[in-house]
Amino acid sequence: MIVQLKDGSKIEFDNKKSVLDIANGISEGLARMACCALVNGEVVDLRKEIDEDVELSIFTFNDEEGKKAFRHTASHVLAQAVKRLYPNTKLAIGPAIDNGFYYDFDREEAFTEEELNAIEKEMKKIVKEGLEIERFELPRKEAITLMSEMGEDYKVELIKDLPEDSKISFYKQGEFLDLCAGPHLMNTKAVKAFKLLSVAGAYWRGNENNKMLSRIYATAFAKKADQEAYLQMLEEAKKRDHRKLGKELELFALLDEGPGFPFFLPKGSILKNTLVDYWRDVHRKAGYMEISTPIILNKELWLRSGHWAHYKDNMYTTIIDEADFAVKPMNCPGSLLVYKTKQHSYRDLPIRMGELGLVHRHEMSGALHGLMRVRNFTQDDAHIYMLPEQIKDEIKGVIELIDQIYSVFGYKYKMELSTRPENSMGSDEDWDKATTALKEALDEKGLSYVVNEGDGAFYGPKIDFHLEDCLGRTWQCGTIQLDFQMPERFEIDYVGKDGEKHRPVMIHRVAFGSIERFIGILIEHFAGAFPTWISPVQVKILPISEKYHDYAHKVREKLNDANIRVELDERAEKIGYKIREARMERVPYLLVVGQSEEEQGTVSVRSRAKGDEGVSSIDDFVIKIKDEINKKLIIEREVEEN
């Protein structure tokens, strides 16, 4: 027989052989690492004997599939332990995830920390028992009967959703049995390193109308060292958390008096304003103009825009002189009103109209998260009004602009295309046109993206840009939304070549998304050590002693004159102490001044990236730092933190 491997190579065997034997024949290492296998695309046990020509894929702990099998086996061990300790618990689902797995259970009480410890102990026992894991299949009907007898209602529901004629696979280890597509390891003893991390609630099938189950999250790795490295990484990530750094670096505050309404402190305001300055610069060059529209507008406007019907639950409303008003959750209606203040010609289009608009949205209390998810935030919004034939070029232009902005910060991002949701307005034809336009723009630029069916805005499909936080959770920042609805609802028009009135097409777009969220990402991305151009304090002058304060003032004046954000530490502390504090504040440049500097008119430069850089003339230092600021350089750190 001939066995073709996943890399395309072929091996010939004389006799019947098990998958494991074949692996061993290829290399001892492979056999040792073997996790699971596919024969002709079907999941098989490594013990399966092969006696005919097949395509064979053997997965090891280094493959994604292998890791999945490994973690999935660990999740079965968890379920087995829970069933042993708490037999009345019902099983839902327990998939492998990045770095680990979870299992959802239905139980009267939630698991306590002690119970979690007991479960972990029981899991270790099961691993030690070295139970063989076996796969078997049943026809659908018998599978349902089996699961009903065992009282596993959730499993019954899962099986009932599978096709009538399907064979249902199960995995068995010792007394434990679970519905499962596999694949799995051959024996529980291979589950080397795992740790139960947390308990959380999760709705059955992710639907909030269903019962809430108890989910146990855990990590699992084939090597103990990998697990330790992962747990270490989680600890490190916590140090970058923007909520922690925001407090330590005095950037922003979230106070009980305003849940979800962030306060920007002086240093955070500098950061925010610097981003805004940059934004204005880039947008002016890209042909945008800027407007500013009111925060509160009357109900009629929101009825007209469709927000009252589609978004009212998330809007803050008020009554002024007995009439209903709402605080804007979006800027577009204001922009449309501005468009309507004058008549436009086709010669004016495209019109790119930007607004740094403060919007308010009543997010659910459980959804709030630092600066990432707040109830009021500034959108770097812009609306582009254009001719239908300008759509694709405008979308491409926006994609380039967003890429340009993200590149300045060294961000990597993912793009997603979201299509028509259920609760939406407009005709199928318009939605098709709009979706196709977005898709074509992406494809013509050769960009890769994920499609999210039904995830669009209620007025149009969108392209989203997602950035990662310190824990790898992604947050939508930039978005480009095509809209045929609002121009219709607001009856905006332009005069065409033919002298007749026509309806323009509209794009809504943001680059930062929300400046607040963008700052959150920024803090975590740089762990608070911002590039010099956005650092709230760019230079801190540290006099050796009081005797050199006069000279320090002179240095400060020179830097101030050069528009460098400078602070002077005049406290009667030792130089080591001042350096330590300034380092913890992540100030990019420290200038130590004492007797020799005063005599020679120099400064001793200590940079965040390189440490002690030696003596420099004041002018040379100013030239160098101005260059770094103007070029918006990101300088990688060479000095280790403790």
Add this chain to the structure above:
RNA sequence: GCUGGUAUAACUCAGUGGUAGAGUACUACAUUGGUAAUGUAGAAGUCAUGGGUUCAAAUCCCAUUAUCAGCUCCA
């Protein structure tokens, strides 16, 4: 909004029913210094809020608020 945690000084946290604690920061005084923490002293808390149990509550119970993890949501 849901499930489960958490809430003590400006910050980080100890304190399991009997007088409110530490480190850092802050203030004062001394020290005038050379690249990550000078010393001494002082001030600082309605123990989130509101109820309840108890002779007695930071501590036990209930509710509320905020916050954390996850779920749901995210136009």
